[in-house]
Amino acid sequence: MAITEGNYTPSAAPNNSAVVDLRMKKRDDKALSMLKLGLSWEILTTVNHQKNAKDMYDAVIEMFEGNTELRDIKKDRLKQQLDRFKFKEGESLKLVLQRFMTIVNEIRTTNLQISDFELNKKLLSSLSGKWYTAS
Structure with missing residues (x-):
């Protein structure tokens, strides 16, 4: 879901949004970790600068399929x-x-x-x- 729904962006709204933001951040962190575990060292070193799961996934896809x-x-x-x-x-x-x-x-x-x-x-x-x- 972190990859298909897009990047994690923290919201500035108070109240319940902090809980939702934390869940989204955890989900994005899990997806990012799973991507890193599944990539070879050569590929990981070229896409490791990406900060969230969607950007890393898109970078890997572009690397293999091209733009x-x-x-x-x-x-x-x-x-x-x-x-x-x-x-x-x-x-x-x-x-x-x-x-x-x-x-x-x-x-x-x-x-x-x-x-x-x-x-x-x-x-x-x-x-x-x-x-x-x-x-």
């Missing part, structure tokens, strides 16, 4: 790889499928929306002519 501009560049690169995908002369069907599935798996991790129909059509159109059956 929105980098994610858009990755999506464009994957679209280009898919567009240029084709059978290489002398390549076995197993290797073609492995190369294709590598691209498809990367596409799925970026939430790039390409239908299964489009993917199947691309794979079948990229196969060698010698694999087509005579009718």
Whole structure:
């Protein structure tokens, strides 16, 4: 909840808000501790300056996924790889499928929306002519 609800910010209002602030601070401290325990030393040293759980979590996510501009560049690169995908002369069907599935798996991790129909059509159109059956 500390990560999804945002940063802990103490309020200046008197009365019950002090109790609520203390609970929020404890929750944020727990989340921050859990994040620190789950990170490797190399990653922790780069994000340890963050003061609350949400900021640390966002820094880790940006470190691994990049910012929105980098994610858009990755999506464009994957679209280009898919567009240029084709059978290489002398390549076995197993290797073609492995190369294709590598691209498809990367596409799925970026939430790039390409239908299964489009993917199947691309794979079948990229196969060698010698694999087509005579009718």
